[in-house]
Each structure stands twice: as structure tokens, then as C-alpha cells.
Amino acid sequence: MNILKKSTLKSLWVFHFALSPCNNCDIEILDALTPRYDLERFGIQLVGSIRHADVLLVTGVPNYKNYKKLVELYEQAPKPCFVVAVGTCSCGRGVFKDSYNSPCPVDQLVPVSAYIPGCPPKPEAIIAGVVKLIKALSK
Amino acid sequence: MSIIYYLIFPGFVFTTIFSMIVCWFDRKLTARLQWRKGPPLLQNFYDLFKLFSKEVVIPDSANKTLFVLPLIIGLFSTVLVATIEWLVIILPQHSFVGDVVVVLYLFMIPSIMFMISSAASGNPIAMVGVSREIKLMLSYELPLVCAVLVSIIKSGSIRFVDLMKISAFSSVSEIIALVVAIICFHAKLGLVPFDIAEAETELASGIFIEYSGPLLGIVRLTRQILFSTAPLFIITVFLFKGSWWLLVIKYILIVVIFTLIRNVNPRLRIDQAIKFFWFIVFPISLLGIILALLGL
Numbered sequence: 001m002n003i004l005k006k007s008t009l010k011s012l013w014v015f016h017f018a019l020s021p022c023n024n025c026d027i028e029i030l031d032a033l034t035p036r037y038d039l040e041r042f043g044i045q046l047v048g049s050i051r052h053a054d055v056l057l058v059t060g061v062p063n064y065k066n067y068k069k070l071v072e073l074y075e076q077a078p079k080p081c082f083v084v085a086v087g088t089c090s091c092g093r094g095v096f097k098d099s100y101n102s103p104c105p106v107d108q109l110v111p112v113s114a115y116i117p118g119c120p121p122k123p124e125a126i127i128a129g130v131v132k133l134i135k136a137l138s139k
Numbered sequence: 140m141s142i143i144y145y146l147i148f149p150g151f152v153f154t155t156i157f158s159m160i161v162c163w164f165d166r167k168l169t170a171r172l173q174w175r176k177g178p179p180l181l182q183n184f185y186d187l188f189k190l191f192s193k194e195v196v197i198p199d200s201a202n203k204t205l206f207v208l209p210l211i212i213g214l215f216s217t218v219l220v221a222t223i224e225w226l227v228i229i230l231p232q233h234s235f236v237g238d239v240v241v242v243l244y245l246f247m248i249p250s251i252m253f254m255i256s257s258a259a260s261g262n263p264i265a266m267v268g269v270s271r272e273i274k275l276m277l278s279y280e281l282p283l284v285c286a287v288l289v290s291i292i293k294s295g296s297i298r299f300v301d302l303m304k305i306s307a308f309s310s311v312s313e314i315i316a317l318v319v320a321i322i323c324f325h326a327k328l329g330l331v332p333f334d335i336a337e338a339e340t341e342l343a344s345g346i347f348i349e350y351s352g353p354l355l356g357i358v359r360l361t362r363q364i365l366f367s368t369a370p371l372f373i374i375t376v377f378l379f380k381g382s383w384w385l386l387v388i389k390y391i392l393i394v395v396i397f398t399l400i401r402n403v404n405p406r407l408r409i410d411q412a413i414k415f416f417w418f419i420v421f422p423i424s425l426l427g428i429i430l431a432l433l434g435l
Binding site: 006010038040052054077078 | 166187
């Protein structure tokens with residue numbers, strides 16, 4: 001593994017984008033970033049701007065008001081940028097599958113690298129998902 | 140010879156590695172204060188390599204020359220500050236008349252360059268950050284110059300070698316000036332109570348919002364080198380007297396003070412910061428000058 005790839009995997013900066021979720025997943029994501037779970041020891045940081053991000057964390061179901069925003073945000077991110085879908089809603093729309101206001105799931109809008117199901121997933125599950133993403137990318 | 144000084148030994152290569160280690164110490168101490176494990180030693184190197192391997196996104200609304208060029212000028216001037224500081228400490232015969240003034244000017248250049256560059260990005264949030272940075276700079280520069288003036292009055296010279304002969308603990312005015320200088324440098328480095336222009340949760344990184352990939356890498360490198368050079372400046376102006384191992388302890392103590400202040404304070408509003416500097420810190424630094432002129 002060359003040094004550039006290794007440093008990418010050792011310092012994933014996360015931008016958190018909420019696609020109108022019920023906020024449970026967002027609370028669990030914030031939990032995962034607290035000192036108790038300490039994601040900084042893997043080099044993971046929450047950043048405020050999509051231009052700084054390597055990982056785009058998506059929670060919630062796309063609806064007609066915001067699905068174009070997700071595509072726009074993904075296009076603004078400097079590549080390589082990995083999308084991680086957190087929660088059942090963003091993995092496969094869950095109970096909103098046949099909803100009148102949801103056009104399509106997240107993975108039809110942008111390429112998703114990892115799915116973390118759960119309603120909401122525990123912080124441990126989110127960390128396990130990120131570790132799986134890192135393992136898959138290092139191959 | 141001066142090219143080697145600038146690019147390799149006390150200059151670019153050495154300062155980069157040194158500042159990475161100092162910033163790792165800062166992050167690790169922060170982590171321990173929050174009862175967590177903290178990043179590995181090479182974390183800052185990983186961050187930098189990653190940023191330099193990423194894509195650059197320059198917004199359509201940006202003036203491209205003004206967006207990119209100031210960052211490079213800022214990095215060069217920061218490296219120049221670090222080179223002058225290290226040369227003065229290691230080889231004191233390289234000190235020249237007026238080098239204190241030169242270093243004070245060069246310390247201002249990175250902030251000015253960040254302002255020009257992010258004002259050229261055309262992002263409204265970046266503009267808010269720029270206006271805050273200008274106000275912050277107007278508030279902290281004057282007390283800082285007054286604090287350095289105390290040392291200049293005490294030693295009667297504007298060369299680092301003469302300033303290095305005096306000690307902060309010899310007089311009241313020097314102690315006042317030391318405290319003022321530490322607070323002003325805290326604001327200059329943009330650390331937490333004064334990270335008003337950056338304000339990650341409020342302005343989404345403010346003046347740094349539009350930088351991506353290598354440009355963000357240059358910004359981070361500049362700020363890290365500033366962080367590792369500011370304690371050197373404080374030591375050479377106020378605290379140099381003593382043996383070399385005492386210098387190392389002083390350096391570590393100043394970094395620890397910076398880290399502690401940034402970990403126990405919440406972010407100030409811009410008006411609170413200006414009031415703090417103009418009506419509390421600046422009168423104190425004036426008092427320091429008066430005491431120094433009276434010989435105390």
C-alpha cells in the first residue's frame with residue numbers, strides 16, 4: 001500500500017449531511033464523535049465545509065425538495081469522496097419506500113460506498129461500518 | 140548558504156517536521172484533557188499527505204490568481220519567520236538591526252494573505268469571516284506591539300540578541316508584557332476563544348471554507364508553522380535568559396498554556412473580543428510601557 005493511499009485512509013474527514021431525517025441518526029452520529037468513542041484516534045474528524053471532506057455521511061430519505069442538493073453537494077466535494085449511508089432510511093428508504101414525496105433512494109443519486117443499517121444504528125455500528133469501509137478501500 | 144538555511148535546516152523542511160510534532164503534542168494533550176486516547180504521532184503527516192493527494196476545487200466565482208497566490212506568499216513569509224527565529228537562537232551572529240520589527244511584520248502577513256485569498260473566493264460566508272478577521276486583527280496588533288515595546292525599552296535595542304539578554308522575571312513591566320503577548324498571540328494563531336473568523340460550527344470554517352485539497356494543505360501547514368513559531372518569538376523577546384534545557388521547558392510550558400486556554404474557553408463573539416482587547420488588554424500593556432519607562 002503506498003503512502004498516499006494509507007494517509008487517505010488514516011485521515012478521513014467527515015461532512016454530515018441530513019436529508020430531512022427524524023434526527024435519531026444524527027444524534028447517534030454525534031454520539032460516535034464524542035470523547036467516549038474517540039474517533040480522532042483513527043484520524044476521523046467532523047469538518048464544517050464539504051470542500052474539506054473525504055466522507056459524506058448521509059442520513060434520511062431524499063425528498064423532492066432536497067434530492068438535487070445532495071447531487072450538488074457530491075459534485076462540489078473534492079474527489080476522492082466516499083458516501084456513507086447511515087440508517088435504514090438512507091440505505092433503502094425503509095417505511096418511506098412508497099411515499100408520495102420521495103423520488104428515489106440515495107444510491108440512485110450518488111455512488112454509495114458503505115451502508116450502515118439500523119433505526120437508528122448504534123455508535124458502535126457506525127464505527128464498525130467505517131472500519132469496514134476502510135478495510136474495503138485498502139484492498 | 141542562506142538558501143540552505145531557508146529551505147533545509149532551520150527553514151522549510153525542518154520547521155515543517157518540527158511543527159507537525161508540536162501540533163501532534165497539542166492534539167494529544169487536548170485528547171488527554173477530554174479523557175480520550177488521541178491521534179497517533181504521524182496523524183498530522185497523514186492529514187497533510189492526504190490533502191496534497193486530493194483534487195483542487197476552485198469556485199467559478201473566484202478570481203483564480205488572487206485565490207491561490209496569497210496562500211503561497213503567506214507560507215513563504217511564515218517559513219521566513221521560522222528561519223529568522225531559529226537562526227537567532229542557534230547562531231546569534233545572524234541577528235541584524237531591526238529583526239524584531241521585521242518578524243512582527245512577517246507575522247502579520249499570513250493573516251492578511253488569508254483575508255485577501257478568501258475575499259477573492261466570492262463566497263458570502265467567507266466574506267463574513269474576512270470582516271471578522273480584519274476586526275480581530277485591528278484589536279490584537281496594538282497590544283502586541285506595546286508588549287514588545289516594553290522589552291525594547293528595557294534593553295534599548297531592536298535586535299533579538301540584545302532582547303535575549305533580559306529576563307521576564309526581573310521586573311513587573313516585563314511580566315505584564317509577557318502575559319499580554321501570550322494573549323495576543325493566542326488571538327493571532329486563531330485558537331479557540333478567538334477562532335471567531337474560522338468558527339467551524341457557526342460559519343462552517345469561515346475564511347477557510349473554500350479551500351480544498353492542496354490549498355487546504357498549504358493553509359494548515361502555514362497555521363501549524365505559526366503555532367510552532369509563536370512560542371519561539373515569545374521566548375526570544377521575553378524569556379531567553381537561562382540554560383538550554385530551561386529553554387526546552389519554557390517552550391513546552393508556553394505550548395501547554397496555549398492548549399489549556401483553547402480547551403477551557405468557549406468562543407467569544409467578535410464584539411466581546413474587540414472590547415476585551417481594546418479596553419482590558421491594551422490599557423494593561425500601556426501600564427507596562429509606563430512602568431518600563433519608570434524603570435520598574
